[in-house]
């Protein structure tokens with residue numbers, strides 16, 4: 687059990703690997719390239735990149751400005767962006783799998799990356815074999831985000847045959863946790879620099895990096 691629950695569900699990006707400013711910047715550029723080179727947006731690449739960065743800041747979604755103002759379809763950007771995602775530049779934690787294997791709960795991944803990119807990321811992190819039949823993308827539920835609605839969390843739990851009340855959801859993005867909580871889950875926020883969301887009532891626990899969360903669980907288990 688983890689916090690009295692049988693199931694732990696992890697976000698993938700920046701939860702099962704660490705956050706880096708440099709990689710975030712590369713991803714903004716990647717999204718700009720998808721917009722300009724793949725989707726034919728008539729815009730200078732640097733301007734597109736600046737707008738992606740701005741869009742993340744305002745909407746927590748780099749594409750939102752382009753959906754609203756430039757006629758870009760969320761589905762098209764979702765696919766083009768994930769095809770270009772430079773997974774090989776992610777820096778994995780050492781031996782994360784050894785800790786994950788010891789967690790006394792059923793474990794799943796639920797990601798806003800598409801299936802193509804999430805498979806590549808899990809392989810790159812050394813977690814693919816473990817999560818092979820236990821990872822799902824938002825696209826499996828016909829959506830592109832998981833910070834809009836509690837429905838996708840309920841659908842996820844139905845898919846794996848688990849009551850949301852029996853599940854812990856772990857995510858670095860607090861805008862996702864709001865809806866995981868609304869669905870009935872216990873919520874864990876992974877933060878990096880400082881715990882910027884500690885005033886949010888829908889966050890039950892917060893840990894600095896995934897390793898400190900896992901260490902805490904394994905400490906309880908050992909006690």
Ligand SMILES: [Mg+2]
Nearest residue numbers: 697699700858
């Ligand atoms: Mg994330």
